[in-house]
Amino acid sequence: MDKGTQTAGLEALHKFLRQWVQIDDAAWEGFRECLVRKTYKKKDLFVAEGRVCKEIAFIVAGSFRYYKIIDGIEVTTFFSFENNWTSSYTSFLNKTPSFVSVEAMEDAELLVLHYDDLQGLYKKFAAVGLFGRLMAEYLVTCLDERMHSLLLKTPEQRYLKTLTDNSIYFERVPQHYIASYLGVAPESLSRIRKRVMQRH
Amino acid sequence: MDKGTQTAGLEALHKFLRQWVQIDDAAWEGFRECLVRKTYKKKDLFVAEGRVCKEIAFIVAGSFRYYKIIDGIEVTTFFSFENNWTSSYTSFLNKTPSFVSVEAMEDAELLVLHYDDLQGLYKKFAAVGLFGRLMAEYLVTCLDERMHSLLLKTPEQRYLKTLTDNSIYFERVPQHYIASYLGVAPESLSRIRKRVMQRH
DNA sequence: TCTAAACGTTGACCTTGGTTAAGATCGACA
DNA sequence: TGTCGATCTTAACCAAGGTCAACGTTTAGA
Numbered sequence: 001m002d003k004g005t006q007t008a009g010l011e012a013l014h015k016f017l018r019q020w021v022q023i024d025d026a027a028w029e030g031f032r033e034c035l036v037r038k039t040y041k042k043k044d045l046f047v048a049e050g051r052v053c054k055e056i057a058f059i060v061a062g063s064f065r066y067y068k069i070i071d072g073i074e075v076t077t078f079f080s081f082e083n084n085w086t087s088s089y090t091s092f093l094n095k096t097p098s099f100v101s102v103e104a105m106e107d108a109e110l111l112v113l114h115y116d117d118l119q120g121l122y123k124k125f126a127a128v129g130l131f132g133r134l135m136a137e138y139l140v141t142c143l144d145e146r147m148h149s150l151l152l153k154t155p156e157q158r159y160l161k162t163l164t165d166n167s168i169y170f171e172r173v174p175q176h177y178i179a180s181y182l183g184v185a186p187e188s189l190s191r192i193r194k195r196v197m198q199r200h
Numbered sequence: 201m202d203k204g205t206q207t208a209g210l211e212a213l214h215k216f217l218r219q220w221v222q223i224d225d226a227a228w229e230g231f232r233e234c235l236v237r238k239t240y241k242k243k244d245l246f247v248a249e250g251r252v253c254k255e256i257a258f259i260v261a262g263s264f265r266y267y268k269i270i271d272g273i274e275v276t277t278f279f280s281f282e283n284n285w286t287s288s289y290t291s292f293l294n295k296t297p298s299f300v301s302v303e304a305m306e307d308a309e310l311l312v313l314h315y316d317d318l319q320g321l322y323k324k325f326a327a328v329g330l331f332g333r334l335m336a337e338y339l340v341t342c343l344d345e346r347m348h349s350l351l352l353k354t355p356e357q358r359y360l361k362t363l364t365d366n367s368i369y370f371e372r373v374p375q376h377y378i379a380s381y382l383g384v385a386p387e388s389l390s391r392i393r394k395r396v397m398q399r400h
Numbered sequence: 401t402c403t404a405a406a407c408g409t410t411g412a413c414c415t416t417g418g419t420t421a422a423g424a425t426c427g428a429c430a
Numbered sequence: 431t432g433t434c435g436a437t438c439t440t441a442a443c444c445a446a447g448g449t450c451a452a453c454g455t456t457t458a459g460a
Contacts, residue, residue, distance in 0.1 A: 068348070068352060070352055075351070075352060077347075077348065077351055077352075089340060089344070090340065090341045090344045090345070093337050093340070093341060094341060099344075099348060100348075122333075126326070126329075129326075129329060129330065129333065130329065132333050133322075133329065133332050133333035133336055136333055136336035136337045136339075136340055137293050137336045139336075139340045140289060140290065140293070140336055140339045140340055140343060141290045141293060141294060143340060143343035143344055143347055144289070144290045144299075144343055145290070146347050147277075147343055147346050147347050147350065148268070148277065148299060150347065150350040150351060150383075151275070151277055151350060151380075151383050152268060152270055152275060152277075154446090155446090155447080174406085174407070174408090175407075175408065176406095176407070176408080180351075183350075183351050184447070184448085185447070185448055185449080186407085186408075186409095187408090187409080187410085187447090187448080187449080187450095188446085188447055188448070189408095190408060190409055190410080191409090191410085191446095191447085192447095193409095194409085194410090354416090355416090355417080374436085374437065374438095375437075375438070376436095376437070376438080384417070384418085385417070385418055385419080386437085386438075386439095387417090387418080387419080387420095387438090387439080387440085388416085388417055388418075389438095390438065390439055390440080391416095391417085391439090391440090392417095393439095394439085394440090
């Protein structure tokens with residue numbers, strides 16, 4: 001990984017931050033000093049189920065899959081891609097064992113931030129504290145929508161919504177992972193797709 | 201509502217805040233100046249589906265039910281009780297039309313805070329900003345657990361979990377509301393209960 | 401390049417929960 | 431106190447999705 005690519009990763013994060021808060025040079029410098037660059041090969045774990053997740057990371061490149069093992073089989077619950085954050089966030093927040101594992105779906109490159117460092121940044125820079133609140137509020141919005149979708153919509157409705165809102169999933173994620181993300185068996189997603197196709 | 205009860209309501213909120221952050225007299229005074237006391241009769245709406253929710257409220261007494269109308273029938277998605285907050289939080293955060301209605305299940309008394317006032321407090325008092333982040337992070341934790349429960353557990357498992365973790369629901373909420381909170385028809389919850397009983 | 405594993409699809413059958421309808425009980429309120 | 435509405439339960443039937451198994455295709459790695 002050459003120096004140019006490293007800078008590109010940092011720039012992507014800097015841009016991400018600036019889209020949410022006004023962050024001055026001192027705060028950005030503070031942020032940068034805490035970041036650790038790490039690379040992951042496909043299938044490597046960023047978080048293992050049952051362990052406390054002490055880090056949060058900005059994905060420079062690649063993608064991750066969240067899953068839990070139920071009766072011996074993996075059930076995928078979420079995906080995240082480059083230019084976004086990844087973590088077992090509730091484990092990270094509460095220092096509790098993670099419900100899920102987080103695994104690289106593709107080779108990936110991360111900018112990793114340790115819990116203690118983030119808390120330090122929260123205290124030192126008001127803009128980072130504000131960023132933390134806005135991120136948490138944004139996550140609340142996403143989770144609330146997902147919860148309502150699972151509670152109120154049919155699998156077919158969820159499939160169609162994902163097709164329009166998250167079409168990237170269908171380009172980068174095996175279909176049987178998407179199936180469990182939608183809350184159905186892989187065979188059922190196959191049938192749903194067939195049903196939708198036949199109605200054009 | 202006499203003065204003594206009013207003070208009791210404020211004290212409950214003050215205590216709530218102090219359990220989460222160190223809040224000095226100035227910040228608490230600022231908080232108190234923004235609060236508006238309101239009373240709701242059973243069945244009154246605090247938020248109407250489709251309207252932007254501009255307020256958040258601390259429940260001094262009573263309880264609220266969140267519901268959405270699907271194909272003409274009300275589907276209940278959440279409950280909140282005294283000594284907690286209520287709002288259509290994602291509508292409040294994003295100034296978007298609320299997905300749900302929020303209705304008093306019992307006569308209730310609220311301490312209401314307007315969006316603009318809360319933003320002002322966030323800016324003026326660091327402790328309130330911190331409180332906002334911690335509340336959002338706590339909500340993330342709750343919603344994440346609910347999401348995983350809906351995605352990974354059976355209705356019976358959700359019923360049993362609610363029975364132990366939120367037994368207050370079974371004391372204060374009609375069973376058919378709990379059914380839709382669990383994601384099943386009222387008749388199904390009846391069957392689940394019977395099934396569980398027969399296994400002792 | 402070859403081979404085994406992973407992946408997606410299909411069919412037969414099964415299970416769970418939804419739907420509809422009826423009836424019993426309880427409670428608020430005129 | 432009587433009545434209507436709300437609530438809960440039960441039963442019969444139905445439909446959607448789960449399970450199991452087989453098969454063809456694609457992909458990744460030796």
